[in-house]
Amino acid sequence: MSLSYEAIAILMFSSMLLMMLTGQRVFGAIGFVSAAAALLLYGTGAIEMPFNAAFKLFNWYPLLTLPLFVYMGYILSESGIADDLYRMFHVWFGNMPGGLAVGTIGLMVIISAMNGLSVAGMAIGASIALPEMLKRGYDKVMITGVVQAGSSLGILVPPSVVLVLYGMIARQPVGQLWLAGALPGLMMASLFVIYIVVRCKINPALGPTVSEEERNMPFSEKLALLKAGIIPFLIFFFMTGLFIMGVTSLVESSAVGATSATIAALAKRRLNKQVIEQTLRKTLGISCMFLWVILAALCFGAVFDGIGAVRAIETLFITRWELTPWEVLIMMQLSYIFMGMFLDDTAMLVIVAPLYVPLVIALGFDPIWYGVLYTITCQIAYMTPPFGYNLFLMRAMAPPEITLVDIYRSIIPFVLVMTFGLILVIIFPQIALWLPDQIYLDR
Secondary structure (H helix, E strand, O other), X not given: OOOOHHHHHXXXXXXXXXXXXXXXXXXXXXXXXXXXXXXXXXXXXXXXXXXXHHHHHHOOHHHHXXXXXXXXXXXXXXXXXXXXXXXXXXXHHOOOOOHHHHHHHHHHHHHHHHHOOHHHHHHHHHHHHHHXXXXXXXXXXXXXXXXXXXXXXXXXXXXXXXXXXXXXXXXXXXXXXXXXXXXXXXXXXXXXXXXXXXHHHHOHHHOOOOOHHHHXXXXXXXXXXXXXXXXXXXHHHHHHHHHHOOOOOHHHHHHXXXXXXXXXXXXXXXXXXXXXXXXXXXXXXXHHHHHHHHHXXXXXXXXXXHHOHHHHHHHHHXXXXXXXXXXXXXXXXXXXXXXXXOXXXXXXXXXXXXXXXXXHHHOOOOHHHHHHHHHHHHHHHHOOOOOOHHHHHHHHHOOOOOOHHHHHHHOHHHHHHHHHHHHHHHHOOHHXXXXXXXXXXXO
């Protein structure tokens, strides 16, 4: 009995989702389904598929940025430089209603610009910012949402690891994707700040100002605290600024960032054996996980390309269902939010990028712009009950007085703010495309 290409595609998808529901690791589930489908469809000759995928992966030069950026983020976190940064925000923003929450968003933007992962922002926010704000009488529901929403910026603000993965799977230039994520990331952070300030103006009890003693701290001491922001700014400037100016390549900028972070920890006299060991262990774990996932994704994509599933989906949406390009785009975004209830961003990208990216290009949309839409939708999906990725991270890291009900309640206003931000980027694509157009046209 022969199956149609559509039936094979559906069978592969359902098998992969079933494997994931058993609790298997993402790369194991995807890799197993890919290998099984390849052997059944193409026979023993299909053994070349993972071999070719592995060589394609290790020949992709920008992949070197992945371990270097992860290393940079962890060394800044493990050496306590992030703690100093929060102290600076705490003092400078604490005088305004909701100021510590606004400072936390600022901290998250800088951590995102130094790390590229949402996990680092979540860990720092939950361990440093949450206890401080709770101690000062901040509303626990609001600040739980602040930390979750702020940490989600890590996958949008450059150097976003998620955009590196998107660039790899969608075969798009990572440099342009990073630049495309910069303005939407800052816009999203600004929307969060506006929401916090307005809400705390209406109800000051949600975010009281800091104590009299901290408010009356001598200006000289406040200026001294600004030094905490100098190191992260210099690292970000040397890493991103030199790349934007065309002085360094993408990989060179990641090496500059990792080296600068190491020198900063050394200058602070915090680069000891324990910091190095923890940083290398965590960097190796995260980097290897991503490598295995990308390898499995390339195998899966090769089988999908081979059976013509992309053309089948295109025919289904446009010819049979007679959907307009914008209706197809909205359907794709809704599917991400649905999958985000059960999967993390990497799994979602691996599952649908081989299908969606060629379809996006066929419909006449810009794949760089779509990468930003995908990432913002992932941010929303991260915080969507019942199984949003950030919800469970927060549950694992939050102090005991913050319950699961608090966590679920906390994300509602921030999800609405992020949805508004997503709509703005859809209606005005230049929010994402203006910066890469300016930089790459000038070169």
